[in-house]
Amino acid sequence: KAGVTQTPRYLIKTRGQQVTLSCSPISGHRSVSWYQQTPGQGLQFLFEYFSETQRNKGNFPGRFSGRQFSNSRSEMNVSTLELGDSALYLCASSLPSGQPDEQYFGPGTRLTVT
Amino acid sequence: DQQVKQNSPSLSVQEGRISILNCDYTNSMFDYFLWYKKYPAEGPTFLISISSIKDKNEDGRFTVFLNKSAKHLSLHIVPSQPGDSAVYFCAATQAGTALIFGKGTTLSVSS
Numbered sequence: 001k002a003g004v005t006q007t008p009r010y011l012i013k014t015r016g017q018q019v020t021l022s023c024s025p026i027s028g029h030r031s032v033s034w035y036q037q038t039p040g041q042g043l044q045f046l047f048e049y050f051s052e053t054q055r056n057k058g059n060f061p062g063r064f065s066g067r068q069f070s071n072s073r074s075e076m077n078v079s080t081l082e083l084g085d086s087a088l089y090l091c092a093s094s095l096p097s098g099q100p101d102e103q104y105f106g107p108g109t110r111l112t113v114t
Numbered sequence: 115d116q117q118v119k120q121n122s123p124s125l126s127v128q129e130g131r132i133s134i135l136n137c138d139y140t141n142s143m144f145d146y147f148l149w150y151k152k153y154p155a156e157g158p159t160f161l162i163s164i165s166s167i168k169d170k171n172e173d174g175r176f177t178v179f180l181n182k183s184a185k186h187l188s189l190h191i192v193p194s195q196p197g198d199s200a201v202y203f204c205a206a207t208q209a210g211t212a213l214i215f216g217k218g219t220t221l222s223v224s225s
Binding site for chain 1: 120150155156157158159160203205211212213214215216217218
């Protein structure tokens with residue numbers, strides 16, 4: 001079974017631009033969560049989508065948004081990029097009623113904002 | 115306000131010895147705790163978990179201990195191997211809500 005895939009793996013953007021990251025969950029998984037990893041803050045939860053609806057949301061500004069499609073694929077968008085948005089963005093998928101330890105992570109997208 | 119804290123950014127251990135990684139939490143409502151391991155350029159992978167109704171869970175070389183009164187959990191790796199060198203994240207959750215992660219501890223196991 002293929003794992004969680006994220007595209008692109010690496011991205012360089014300029015301050016003020018916007019960016020869209022993509023996540024394809026494991027086949028059959030309908031829940032997708034997004035996390036931001038930075039050296040100083042560890043992994044921080046952004047949001048979770050299930051059946052195209054946002055189910056949980058972390059404490060991030062409105063510049064961070066996401067959506068989920070009917071095939072469970074998810075996208076995350078960051079508008080008006082700031083230097084502090086440079087981070088590894090991780091996506092994780094799980095079954096609808098999956099236990100917390102059944103969340104599988106993708107390799108991440110490394111975003112650099114210059 | 116950090117609800118899950120890993121106060122040691124790094125730990126160095128010799129091969130064959132025990133590695134002990136620590137994690138403290140502040141929210142007494144957390145009911146499930148997990149440890150993840152992360153290699154560079156890869157996403158975190160689940161290692162071991164423990165429910166708040168238990169105080170110990172063991173899986174091969176990995177054991178997690180939970181001390182609810184102290185709001186403290188630890189991960190023991192015995193014996194440590196060079197392949198265990200990675201960043202270890204502690205995470206906690208309450209009733210299926212989002213995972214709250216600590217900042218991670220980098221473990222280096224030397225041969």
